[in-house]
Every structure is written in structure tokens, then in C-alpha cells.
Amino acid sequence: MSSDRREGQQETTTTVDGNNGSNSHQTASAITTVSCRRLRMNPNNELRPDNYEDLKLDFPNPVYKNLEKYLPPDLLVSDREEKVRFMTDIMHSHCPSAERSRAQRHSDYRSKIVSNYQPLHRELYNLFPRLCFVPSFLKSVNDNTEDSFRSIISEPSPGVFVFDMLLPSFCEMMLAEVDNFEKWVAETKFRIMRPNTMNKYGAVLDDFGLDNMLDKLMDSFIRPISKVFFNDVGGASLDSHHGFVVEYGEDRDVDLGFHVDDSEVTLNVCLGSQFVGGELFFRGTRCEKHVNTATKSDEIFDYCHVPGQAVLHRGRHRHGARATTSGHRVNMVLWCRSSAFRELKRLQRDFSSWCGECSCERKEERARTFDAIRKKYVKAVRAPQA
Template identity: 40%
Template sequence: MESRKFFSCACFYVRNIFLKQLNCHVEYWDRSQFIRSYSQFLYKNGYKEEEQIDSLISEIEAEIDRRKNREYESIKRQELISQIYKPLYPQLTQLQESFLSPEFLAIVNYCKQEDATFEGLFDFIQETQVPRTYSFPVFTAEFCEMFLAEMHNFNQSDAPKERPNSMNRYGVLVHELGFQPFFTSLRENYFNPISQILFPDWGGGTLDSHKVFTVQYEPSKDPDLSFHFDNAEVTVNVALSPKESYKGGNLYFGAMRTEVDKESDRTQYIHEPTIGVIHRGQHKHGASPVTDGQRCNLIIWMRSSAIRNQKCPMCDQEPQLQKSLGFGDGFTRAETVDVCSVI
């Protein structure tokens, strides 16, 4: 799969730029457009001086530069990491079934059966307290402990690092540590069969690329995560940290991106170690503040080019393809399939 050519959409370089101090995403084409579009909003939020706006624009332009250079910089980092970083557990980069929960393997085995059904799958998984999200064990406790130790060891090293995305400042892009084969196998052989039954109209069974990273929350760094949706067709969020290692930090879900969202209707999801919650990427969600300790989760964004080729999920337009390295943002020049209107 990785030999296929993937692309990004041009909107990635002008849209959905997150500004944490304003808790919003903005669109930026140039200075005049930005001021014209957001002058009233900026004024209401205390940005009344030209110097304040200049500082904000400098931050936005730095983020755009980061996006434009992200793939080339990632390759450079991977080369340096391979030279200077000594892994604690080098065996982790190759997926072994011993890393996976027996319950998870049973789920996958069921989903691979020709007569597997959506209803039958609920003998193995459960819908969470949040409608249209589902939870099940993914990894063993031993694997989570080793993986966490590896991430901590890497963060304490002198190896170069990059933030996972514009909303998360702390965490690890795990492919830069050599985990790409691990998660390619996990997607192709394990999550695709599950997604094919749970989300058949939203990429399930045709998930052909991914982005995987850890996120780390603690009071003095990133304590929480603002309400948002993912650039993915299907997301899996696996809790890695023991429950006693932090307080707070629960997920909360609202409506789908295309639905009217009411804050009063949002529902919490409480993390359990080794357990993954799977949901559509367009299902809006956030994370409440961690008030003590540190919480680390593994985030797997899985993308279906057959779905996103017809409409970019970030700009709602036919994607304007831009050359990319690796998986890009999951677009290809392949044929598309119809997306069911059912949400």
C-alpha cells in the first residue's frame, strides 16, 4: 500500500489553522484577507493593537511554513533519529500478535468471517455512553507499559522532535521512530475488518493510509484539547496511561460535523487503559483538562482515499491535489465511491 502515490489538498495550507489563544480555527490567505475576515472577532477578543495582530499573523505564517515543509523535515528527523536514538525496546516496531489483547483478536477474527454482521459484532464490543462510538481492548497492559516507556525515553533524549499537529504541542509522531510497518499492518489486517462492519459507508474496509501519533496532557503543558473533528474517516483513540497516573482529562463528544451541535448534549467518555474508542473522524470531540499527573493516548487517524477523493473533509470541496511524500493527507488519483447520506 505504501508504494501508492498519495496527495494533500491545497486547503491544508490556508484553512483550519488553530489558534489556541483564541480557541478557534482560522483561514489565512494573506494579511488583508485575514484582517477583513476576522477584524470584529479579534477586537472582541482583545486584539485591538496592530502589534498584537502582527504577532498573531506571524504565528499563523509560521504554522503555514511548518505545514509546507512538514514532510521534508520529517524525513530529515527520521534520518537523525535513526542515527542518534537508541530504543529501549527495538522489537516494538514490528507488530506481533502477542502485543494485542486476546479480546481484540477475537473481534478481528469474527469480523473476517463471511457471515459477520453489525448486530453480531456486539457480542464482542459495546457502544459507549456516547452514541455511534464503540470501545474494546486493543493492546495488552504489558505492551502499553513498554510503549509508554519508549515514548518517555524518546522525549527525554536529544533526538529531534516535532509536535503532532497544530492543536497538540506535546506528543510523538510515531512513524519517525520506525513504527510505520507496525501501524500499516494494524490498519490493514486488524482495523479494516472492524471498520468495514462498523462504518461501511465511511471508509470501513477501504482505509488505505493513516497518521499515528501520541498526545500528552498535563497541567503545566497541554492540559486539554479544544472541541474539533479529525482529518480522518475513522479514528481510534487508545488509552495508554494507568488511571491512577492522572486526574481529569476525559473525552467528550458532541454531534457530527454536519449536524447542529448543542453543548448541553455533549457526553463524556471515560478512558480505561488498553481500551480503544473507535469513532468517525467527523464526530466532534474534545478533552477536558487534566488537573494532576499526565495522560498519554495513542491516536490513529485512518483515511480512505475512495471517500475523500470526491470531497475533502476539511474544506468540503473537490480536493485540489498537491504533491506529498508518504501518505500525505490520504488523497489519491484513484476512483471514488459514493458516500451514503446516513450519519
């Protein structure tokens, strides 16, 4: 799909899926009981989950870390082995065997990479906020109020939020780490999975050990902001992510077609470095039913990437990236998901709080109702008295 179609033409929107099938996180909130112990209805987001990576696991470590937030309080004081046994039993009883073996294969794939790849900058694998973020961003998240966020975040088009986020030194380290990973991939001829169905280049950061760091980035920084700006799509309950880098330029991907992300909220930060083009084009937010409906003129917005600057938008905000015509552009993308929101969405038909088309339909419906009432009223007033 080409990204440079004219606005008047209707484009077909693709939903981009992560290659790693990390959707296995989505059903945590739907799981209820398997023994006399019950999972909590709501996650305990204050909980700092255990790390289970060193144990023999039937499912990927992030799944356990997410499910732990739903464990009954009496189990939280148990040792890790008991918690893992309990969670594994639940997942086995709810997970079809095909899904189970896919999850197992992906877990084996990650373990193989992590046990063979030697990181270049080990300090990247834990989140040290002062090493990553510009002071204004850190202060605003520490203050954690709508005013503090609004003081550093601009909204150049409805639903697209832009702010300075990453320090140049952090961007450089990330670029060097990705380079180092790709060199290792080329040397060992290891066949890696690309970030999603639309990219031939780029790498999944979660697959080579950066998952914990990105979890913390989502939990402590992106969720508080999303709670304020994207509450209508589960911004307050983001509980899993797919984190990757995309790469464009010569010998890389050129552009990215018009699509929606498999996320509730997407963070997209340019890491650098020198490039021409690559603008993001946005064309309004749509639910599944309306994903291919026409763009309204006030939904058209183009954004030029600036290294270190972040763009935060709903995953359902239709967008694409124009061709990077020279140089090399690398962006870090974090698709943040909410299992609770996905469960609720299944029961809903009207998404007028965020879908541009549902919102129009609702306004038209209201106008029709109002008109009908008005006509009835006028008729009643004009009717001759009996």
C-alpha cells in the same frame, strides 16, 4: 478554545491537522497514467507492499507503500528499483514542486531521527498481535464477522465504539518507549514536530520508526472493524494513517479543545497511567458545511478513559478532551484515512448517512415533499367533479 463550555452554547469546531503533512497520501486513487502502463482503479488490499526505506527515495516511504497497491500486476513482479522509478515518475508528474520539497524535507527529518535514535523495546517496531492485544480482541478480529465484533464492542452513544484492546504489558512498553524517545529528544536537543496543531507535547510515533507497526495495526485490525461500522466514511478502504501519542498533566498539555480530526476513522487508546479527569466529550458528527451547527441533546456523550481500552469514532465526530487535573495521561491516537473516500467526497453534497445536520435537513425535506403531495391529494379528492 476551551473544552468546558456549556452544551447550550454553540462552540466553534477546529479541524486538527497533522503537523507532518501526511496528506500527501491522499491523491493516490486520483492518479491515472504517465506511461503506457496504467495504475489500477482500485487498490489491491491483499498486497503486502515492499519496504523501500533502504533506497534513496524522493518521497516518504509510506507514500510508496500505499501507491504500490495501485501498481499494474505486471509491474508487481519487477524488482523494487523499477517499481520505485515508476512510482517516482508518477508522483513527480502530479506533484507541485512545493509539495515535493515539503515531502522531501519530511522524509529527511524522519531518516535523521531513525538513524540516530536507539529504540528501547525493538519488539514494538513490528506488530506481534499476542504481545499487543487482549485475547478477546484477537479472537473477534480473527473471526472477522459483525457478530464477533459486536460481542466485544459496545456503542454507548451512536458512532462511538468502545472495546478492550491493549494488554497492560504492551501499554507499559509503549509508555517506556515514548519516555525513552523524549529523553533522547531532550539530550540531543533535536527539534521534533508535535502530533498536531493543537498539542504542545506528545510525539508522532510514525516519525521514530513505528510507522510499519501502525500500518499493520490499521490494515489487519482497524480496517476490518471500520468496514462494518464506518463503511459510510470509507472504513473499508482506509489506506494511510497518522499515529501519535498525546500527553496531559502537570508540565504537559492540560486539555484539548473542541475539534474534528483530519481522519475518516480515529482510534484512541489510553496507555495510562495514573490520572484524574481527561474525559472525552462528543457532540455529534458533522460534514464540513455543518461543522459549527448546534448540538442536539442525544448527541451529548462523555467518555472516561480506561487504560488499555479503545475508543473508535469517525474523524468528523466533534469532540475534545477535558482537563487532566492531576497525574499523567498518555493516549495513543491513530488517525486513519481513505484516499478513495476523500476523492468521492469532493463530488458529493449530501452526507446524511453520517452528518447529523444533513440527516435532519433530509428528513425535513422529505416531510415537506410528503406534505405537499398529501395537500395535493386532499385537494384533488375534495375538488368538485366537473
